[in-house]
Amino acid sequence: MIEGFITGLGAIGFLIRKELLALFKEPSSRVILLVPALLQSLLFGYGATYDLTNAPYAVLDLSHGAAAASVMQKLDGTGVFRRQAMLVSTTQIASAIENDDMLMVLVFPADSENRLGAGQSAPLLMVLDGRNSSTAGAAAAQVGAIVASINAGRAGAPAISIERRAWYNPNLESRWNMMPGLIAALSLIQTLMIAALSVAREREQGTFDQLLVTPFTPMQLLIGKAIPSILVGLAQSTIIFLIIVFWFRIPFAGSVALLYLGLVTFTIAAVGIGLSISALSVSMQQAMLYTFLLIMPLMLLSGMLTPVSNMPEFLQIATLVNPLRFGMDLTRRVYLEGAGLHEVAHDFVPMLAVAAVTLPLAAWLFRNRLA
Structure with a gap:
């Protein structure tokens, strides 16, 4: 055997x-x-990779106010968003997106500062390149978070502070x-x-x-x-x-x-x-x-x-x-x-x-x- x-x-x-x-x-x-x-x-x-690491954007600032400057400053400070152009007309938005030059264009209306001074909400128009939906969605989420932080600062000290920690992948x-x-x-x-x-x-x-x-x-x-x-x-x-x-x-x-x-x-x-x-x-x-x-x-x-x-x-x-x-x-x-x-x-x-x-x-x- x-x-x-x-x-x-x-x-x-x-x-x-x-x-x-x-x-x-x-x-x-x-x-x-x-x-x-x-x-x-x-x-x-x-x-x-689905990480947002390089997001070129353009701005059409018709308000020339402090709120617009604050948003742009915070975006530029992330290291992810790169302001590539300051537009002067709404006719430039389509070409900026269609040519793949920009992931998004932010438009601050002319009456933004007046509306904020009167205690009213001021719209911020975000034009996204939807051909890359995952990247555009990630960019929109980050911009939303930045705007939310600015709003919280204007309203005074927030009652709830959100802290996020990611286990096993700290940087997500x-x-x-x-x-x-x-x-x-x-x-x-x-x-x-x-x-x-x-x-x-x-x-x-x-x-x-x-x-x-x-x-x-x-x-x-x-x-x-x-x-x-x-x-x-x-x-x-x-x-x-x-x-x-x-x-x-x-x-x-x-x-x-x-x-x-x-x-x-x-x-x-x-x-x-x-x-x-x-x-x-x-x-x-x-x-x-x-x-x-x-x-x-x-x-x-x-x-x-x-x-x-x-x-x-x-x-x-x-x-x-x-x-x-x-x-x-x-x-x-x-x-x-x-x-x-x-x-x-x-x-x-x-x-x-x-x-x-x-x-x-x-x-x-x-x-x-x-x-």
Whole structure:
């Protein structure tokens, strides 16, 4: 029995070596495995940010009063808003917005000071570039807060003072929220693709028929196909993790061991899905098509861009079979909050459930293919 076990391990080792050699023997394959993770993490880190860091604006001040000067002074002092022009006519507003020169134009009517002196409210017209709704909304919110502070100062000492503190992300940088989730999200793409192509590639290259006459059992074949994909997925997660920590300098608050325990569980679930796709596909093109069709729903239903709680109820139910939802939640909480095992244990259960379904399914499909 022991000899048979050792022989089985040796056979699995040969399969793993064959799969790794097939993945890394060509320079183009090595580039595809490493470069996308590097480029995507940098692009998401620099490009996919919802923070308002540079807001050019123009002012049409028809009142020439103290209130307008106070608003402009506070805006310019934020370091975010940059006053680019002082307009002299309402006809200049349209061109300033349409040419992408300004994010917004503030218009102070001519009677603003007279209305304020008479104890009446004075309108402030804010013209926003709605083509970038998230940035425009953030700018409008900041201007509203500044105007509210000025109003409070004019009315005397306020009775309520609002203080805001943000846990786990003191400066409310969207990069801090998005980047840790990418540790799981970006590796999912390559992991699914590699696992999905593993058997389909064998069929197209004609080596699948050779597997039919080997002494490998379906379980040995499954393990030999799964472990290389898992190793590649973990390697890509490691690349992204190191970029986040050492390039973007986002502090890591949790346990590395717990993070990788979660990543191993998530990657196994993803590989189970990929191997099931691979066993069902008769060609590499078909495997790629199935994979691309699956990746987009997995991303959209993961909570990376839209909180799951904001989704319709039927979509929230659909996310329960999405391992990426729980993989992202685990990596974010461990990375930013320093969460312990008891706090993220609920994330392991769905990922293990997906793996428990997809891996036996792939083994059953292999068994039928090899029969």
